[in-house]
Amino acid sequence: MSIQTIEDTKVKAFPTPAKPAAVIAFTAKARRRFDPIAIAGSLATALVPPVIVIAFMLVVWQIACSSPTASLPPPSQVWNEAYDLIAHPFFNNGPQDIGLAWRVLISLQRVAIGFGLAAIVGVALGALVGQSIWAMRGLDPVFQILRTVPPLAWLPLSLAAFRDSSPSALFVIFITSIWPIIINTAVGVRNIPQDYRNVARILRLNQFEFFVKIMVPAAAPYIFTGLRIGIGLSWLAIVAAEMLTGGVGIGFFIWDAWNSSRLPDIIVALAYIGVTGFCLDRLVAAVGAFVTRGTTAK
Amino acid sequence: MTAYLKLDHIDKSFTRGSQVSEVLKDIRLTIDKGEFVSIIGHSGCGKSTLLNLIAGLTRVSAGAVLLENKEVDSPGPERAVVFQNHSLLPWLTVYENISLAVSKVFGRTKSRAERHDWIMRNLDLVQMAHARDKRPAEISGGMKQRVGIARALAMQPKILLLDEPFGALDALTRAHLQDAVMDIHSRLGSTTIMITHDVDEAVLLSDRIVMMTNGPAATIGEVLAVPLARPRRRVELSSDRTFLRCREAVLKFLYERHRFVEAAE
Ligand SMILES: Nc1ncnc2c1ncn2[C@@H]1O[C@H](COP(=O)(O)OP(=O)(O)OP(=O)(O)O)[C@@H](O)[C@H]1O
Ligand SMILES: [Mg+2]
Numbered sequence: 001m002s003i004q005t006i007e008d009t010k011v012k013a014f015p016t017p018a019k020p021a022a023v024i025a026f027t028a029k030a031r032r033r034f035d036p037i038a039i040a041g042s043l044a045t046a047l048v049p050p051v052i053v054i055a056f057m058l059v060v061w062q063i064a065c066s067s068p069t070a071s072l073p074p075p076s077q078v079w080n081e082a083y084d085l086i087a088h089p090f091f092n093n094g095p096q097d098i099g100l101a102w103r104v105l106i107s108l109q110r111v112a113i114g115f116g117l118a119a120i121v122g123v124a125l126g127a128l129v130g131q132s133i134w135a136m137r138g139l140d141p142v143f144q145i146l147r148t149v150p151p152l153a154w155l156p157l158s159l160a161a162f163r164d165s166s167p168s169a170l171f172v173i174f175i176t177s178i179w180p181i182i183i184n185t186a187v188g189v190r191n192i193p194q195d196y197r198n199v200a201r202i203l204r205l206n207q208f209e210f211f212v213k214i215m216v217p218a219a220a221p222y223i224f225t226g227l228r229i230g231i232g233l234s235w236l237a238i239v240a241a242e243m244l245t246g247g248v249g250i251g252f253f254i255w256d257a258w259n260s261s262r263l264p265d266i267i268v269a270l271a272y273i274g275v276t277g278f279c280l281d282r283l284v285a286a287v288g289a290f291v292t293r294g295t296t297a298k
Numbered sequence: 299m300t301a302y303l304k305l306d307h308i309d310k311s312f313t314r315g316s317q318v319s320e321v322l323k324d325i326r327l328t329i330d331k332g333e334f335v336s337i338i339g340h341s342g343c344g345k346s347t348l349l350n351l352i353a354g355l356t357r358v359s360a361g362a363v364l365l366e367n368k369e370v371d372s373p374g375p376e377r378a379v380v381f382q383n384h385s386l387l388p389w390l391t392v393y394e395n396i397s398l399a400v401s402k403v404f405g406r407t408k409s410r411a412e413r414h415d416w417i418m419r420n421l422d423l424v425q426m427a428h429a430r431d432k433r434p435a436e437i438s439g440g441m442k443q444r445v446g447i448a449r450a451l452a453m454q455p456k457i458l459l460l461d462e463p464f465g466a467l468d469a470l471t472r473a474h475l476q477d478a479v480m481d482i483h484s485r486l487g488s489t490t491i492m493i494t495h496d497v498d499e500a501v502l503l504s505d506r507i508v509m510m511t512n513g514p515a516a517t518i519g520e521v522l523a524v525p526l527a528r529p530r531r532r533v534e535l536s537s538d539r540t541f542l543r544c545r546e547a548v549l550k551f552l553y554e555r556h557r558f559v560e561a562a563e
Contacts, residue, residue, distance in 0.1 A: 195385035198355055201373040203402045203453075213398065217389040292389070 073264050082264040098248060100272050107238050107249040108276070114173025114241075115234040119227055122178045126185025126226070127215055136186060147179035151237035155244065169241035177234035181226040188222025189215055224288030231284050235277045250276075300367060301328035302489060303352070303457060308361035310347055321347050323515040325361070327508060332487045336500040338548065339510030340558040345493045346382075348510075349461050352491065353379050365456060375403045378450035382462045384442040386434040386449070393430040396420060396449050403453050420452040421445075423482060440471035444478070451482065460492040464499070472496075473532065476503060484528060497552070501544045502532060509551045512558065519556060522547055 058075050065074035079086065089101035129135045154175050158168040192215065200214050216223070242251030250269055257265040310322040321344040329335055337345050350356045352363055354373040363370040370377070386395050396417050404413055421427040424444040429437055434445070443463055450458055463479075464472040476499060483490055483503075494500050500507045504524050511519040524544050526535065535541040552558075 193385075195381055195383065196387060198373070198379070198381070199385055199387070201355060202353065202375060202377070202379055203399055204374055205402065209402075214387070217387070220389070 073267070078264040078267050081262075082268045085265060085268045096248065100250065100253070100269060103248055103250040103253050103269075104272055104276050106247070107242065107251055110169065110241065110245075110249060111173055111231075111234050111238060111280075114170045114237075115177050115231055117170070118174045118178040118181060118230060118234065121174075122181030122226065122230065123185050123216075123223060125178075126182040126223075127189050127211060127219075129182065130186035130189025130219075133190075136190065140183070140186070143179050143183050147183070151176045151233075151240040155240060159244065165244045165246070169245045172241045172244070173234045173237045176237040177230035180229035180233065181223070184222045184226025184229070185219060188219030191222070192218045220292045221288070224284065224292065228281060228284045228288065231280050232277065235273070235280055238273070301364075302331040302333075302366060303329040304362075304364040304367075305352070306362045306364060308348075308351060308363065309359045310344070310351060310356070311359050320515040321513060322351075323517050325518055327518060327521070329489065329491070331489055334483055334490045334492070334503055334505045335508060336504040336506075337491065337493045337508045337510060338495070338497070338500050338552070339516065340512055340552065340556070341495070343510050343513045343516040345510060346461055349379070349459050349491065349493055352457070353377050353459055355379075375399070375453040376456045377459060378453045378455035378457075379459045379461065380443070380446045380450045380463045382465050384434070384439075384446040386442055386445055388434050391431050391433055392421070392426060392437070392445050393417060395434070395445060396452050399449050400452050417452060420448040423451060423485075424448045424478060438471075440467050440475060443467065443475060447475075447479070447482075451486070451488070456489065458488050458490045460490065462493050462495065465495065472499075477532075479503065480528075480530065497545055497548045500548060501526075501541060502530060502535065507544070507548060509548065509556075511556050520551055 062074045062076060064070070065072050073081070084091070085100050089099045091097075091099040092102065129139050151172055154172050155168070158171045158175070159165070162168045162171060196214050196218055200210050205213060238249065239251035239254055242249040243255050246252055250273060254266055254269050254273075257263075257269065305325050305327040308322060308325040309320070311318050311320040313319075325348065337348065339345050347356065351358055352370065354363075354370045354377060357371065365377070386392075387398070390398065397413070400408075400413050400417050404416065408416060418427060418430075421430060424447055426441060426444050426448060429441060429445075434442055437445070443466075447460075447463065460479075464475050467475065479490075479492075480503060482488070492500075492503065501524055507522045507524060508518055509520045509522065510516050522544060524540075526538070526540055526544075
């Protein structure tokens with residue numbers, strides 16, 4: 001009897017209609033209207049939980065560090081001693097005494113140069129490596145090893161090579177962030193479907209046109225994954241890099257504050273670095289989402 | 299008179315390591331200008347391989363593909379391919395997909411305005427002008443295939459190569475597109491080679507049907523001329539004597555003389 005039932009289901013499966021094409025057109029037409037209440041609601045669900053958690057952590061921290069023997073300052077002390085830094089991010093009292101926002105901007109400029117170079121060189125190298133299976137096999141293990149070298153470890157080499165602190169600092173940022181960009185770009189290029197390559201061959205696109213019109217857009221999701229990891233790493237390298245250059249960056253500020261034992265200042269600077277890094281990550285992710293829109297669905 | 303397209307004793311084998319697999323053996327065929335030829339055969343016999351050889355996407359192992367007496371050795375826009383899975387670039391809109399081809403092929407010879415008109419002409423030809431700003435992900439399978447055809451036509455190819463263009467579509471959409479292809483062929487007179495699995499489709503569209511034997515080392519088993527007047531209408535033909543005779547000849551070839559053997563590989 002059981003065979004009978006199996007046959008029944010098989011027969012029923014046949015007249016299933018193909019998916020109607022019109023449905024696709026409908027979803028594309030539907031537009032979301034601007035709805036302030038819904039936006040406020042979603043904003044609240046996004047903001048309220050982290051605010052509660054942060055408040056809770058501050059309270060715990062305050063209690064833990066309140067005893068006079070505590071080695072770290074509690075939040076209240078940070079607030080009192082570093083009030084100038086917190087309340088006035090943009091003050092400017094001469095060359096060495098400026099607000100933290102200025103310092104962050106100066107560090108960002110450094111990261112922009114180092115990371116920008118890493119992005120250009122990384123995508124180009126990744127595209128080259130990804131084009132050739134042998135280059136991939138030979139170079140991938142090397143990249144995987146170099147990728148794990150921490151930023152500080154590049155410092156001495158970089159100083160020895162450049163004999164000048166400013167290019168050395170940029171080099172440290174560059175070399176820290178380039179590996180994931182190369183690796184991800186190469187994987188993306190390897191994964192370009194043969195069909196797209198065939199289209200390019202039939203149209204006789206030259207190397208440059210192929211790179212711009214097929215390779216970069218086809219590998220864009222991978223490239224942006226690499227860029228996102230890369231910008232995180234380059235921001236991680238900023239303290240190491242600015243230990244070299246001195247000057248006015250946020251990284252050097254921490255180094256300087258440590259040398260003059262200003263712990264509250266360090267804590268405020270850490271918060272600045274964290275928030276900035278978070279924003280950088282979101283910025284690259286948003287650019288990536290914008291650039292690769294519509295390409296993920298096949 | 300020499301043939302427009304000549305497949306001259308073509309062999310094709312693939313080598314992987316020390317293993318050589320012979321896919322095509324001694325393919326001989328001539329095709330006239332303006333002809334519509336279908337290639338039919340069981341799955342895996344080497345139809346796509348043959349089409350890729352004509353397109354220049356793969357090289358022959360022996361023999362030659364001659365188009366207007368010139369040997370084909372690399373792909374080019376004068377042999378445009380419509381792929382089975384459309385292969386539109388998903389990050390470009392319908393218009394941009396065609397524009398990529400048009401600006402590459404006619405970038406020097408047509409002005410910007412002329413190129414725009416040419417793109418819209420080809421979109422109109424497949425009735426897709428209304429979706430020019432949509433991305434491939436936003437249109438249906440049949441529409442994508444139409445755009446793929448428009449892209450190929452927009453290259454103004456000497457030969458249009460279709461690799462199972464309607465294979466992935468439902469019967470109704472498939473019939474619509476077959477009519478569209480017939481209409482385009484009658485208007486432009488483009489030389490067309492189409493791969494198909496579908497006997498009715500082959501008889502309805504073709505001037506000649508090329509039937510391939512099973513692999514390995516597949517070759518052309520038989521070529522059947524379809525002496526049906528154009529324009530052809532599917533409803534009238536369904537009871538036409540010639541149509542039925544052709545259909546039967548192809549079916550006999552495929553299912554009696556060259557049955558697909560599952561264990562052939
Ligand atoms: N690049 C390749 N390397 C090795 N073997 C290949 C290659 N391309 C195709 N083949 C082999 O050639 C044979 C014919 O393949 P082909 O894709 O041409 O068949 P087909 O007739 O188009 O089949 P289908 O109707 O399923 O599309 C297959 O046995 C396949 O394994
Ligand atoms: Mg095939």
